[in-house]
Amino acid sequence: MEAGGSVAGGGARVSAPAPAGARGAPPTEDRPIVVKVGGAEGVDLDAVATDVAELWVEGRRVVLVHGGSAETNRIAEALGHPPRFVTSPSGHVSRYTDRATLEVFEMVYAGKVNKGLVERLQRRGAPAVGLSGLDGRLFEGRHKRSVRSVEGGKTIVLHGDHTGTVDRVNVHLLLLLLGHGYLPVLTPPGASEEGVAINVDGDRAAAAVAVALGAEALLLLSNVPGLLARFPDPSSLIDHVPAADVRRFLDVAEGRMKKKVLGAAEAVAGGVRRVVLGDARTATPVRDALGGRGTVVA
């Protein structure tokens, strides 16, 4: 993971414990928090916005990253272009993003959900600025044009896919906004090296942002209490995962949680001291996660 652009301050990456203020990094409390809220059913965007705005007004720097998957599926269905999910030979399930799907994706993620969050934050006094990963190539990476799909026991290749990875974060643009008092609200898609829109994973994009900004913490909030030893039993919550061991927990994670554990692993490997996999359905989801409720990776 590489931080692109010129780093104008505050973007130092800490890959080993260091005293606050060392190596040019600001003191811990000035390091931003990166909050990712998923787009699954049940997440409370009003509660997330209330917490984020309050933290901002209290003087914390926050970057909010969000998804929009459930709403994208609903709108795509309504427009007569239902979502298509593919299963790779290794068993990984992902959205097949042809051009028409990408446009619905942009409408929901960068339009409805992003501007809905920006509006909620503005109404609560936080000067939010909403951007997709295309804008200023905030999330830049490789375009994967085809995907292998196992269908009826056979593996077929689907072309025209618009997915990719986040290999670089435009930390220059993020620091420009943060440094001038704006709260960035970020969402997929990203941009390929050729400038083409690509569907990128929001959790891993948030992890890349946290690494690039040297974030104090990364909070990955969704519609489950955290990492569960016996999904979906909430009493099986794993409350702590040692940072060095996080990849071992990839096998424990079910479905969407796999990407969150992967994001957590990438964040701690990149110097983020604490990742919390938390619940976005509570009354104060950001404060709860910041206080350690959920699965703490540290």
Add this chain to the structure above:
Amino acid sequence: MEAGGSVAGGGARVSAPAPAGARGAPPTEDRPIVVKVGGAEGVDLDAVATDVAELWVEGRRVVLVHGGSAETNRIAEALGHPPRFVTSPSGHVSRYTDRATLEVFEMVYAGKVNKGLVERLQRRGAPAVGLSGLDGRLFEGRHKRSVRSVEGGKTIVLHGDHTGTVDRVNVHLLLLLLGHGYLPVLTPPGASEEGVAINVDGDRAAAAVAVALGAEALLLLSNVPGLLARFPDPSSLIDHVPAADVRRFLDVAEGRMKKKVLGAAEAVAGGVRRVVLGDARTATPVRDALGGRGTVVA
């Protein structure tokens, strides 16, 4: 029209002819051009993006503002919430924007069209950043909550309207982006003083941006050749309107052109030296308008 935020340079408003470089303003060629492209059928967004990207790469500073009305109508129909237009007692036709319409509006304007233009510009080498008027309250104004509508000879009042005016432009954020090499791509909605999303007129928003930035020129491009004396006869194009007389031409303008003439009047009154009402259906629409093709208000 007031320019909000602190003006960090280059944002001086020139309300009377002044030599280039006077009153703290940059030389003419460094003053930005504001290009507005409408969302009506027939406009060529590829051609607009090609021209804008080329001008940018040549060293011109450009701000692009866009609409999305025709596509909004299509998506709203497809989602089972067809557009509703109301006629005011004075004969003015406008879109009634209830909350559901506003969300479709945001999907199309801030999602599909905005990110589509950002992608086109990125692919052509211009570092575009797409924002709505909600973001950083770029377009801020008053929220009009109800609208009078003449229906069947009677005037009724419709509540729950989300429309408004652009009274302030966040010139601080625009100059921050322009000053650091980013090309702003702007779109309605705007934000009310309470932070609520409001549907604002794109032509008048573009005029407000041009005034706030002290733009060299404002180009208002749509799917007609310019202001026509006998609409829709293209041979009746009015090629020049003296700036002092522009409001007299409000009676000549038909339909959507009225807002463009009003925007032109507001721009020249605010110190913009030249407004061109041009055609967005040609191969080089921005260069054509910049070269004086269309109706020049100066």
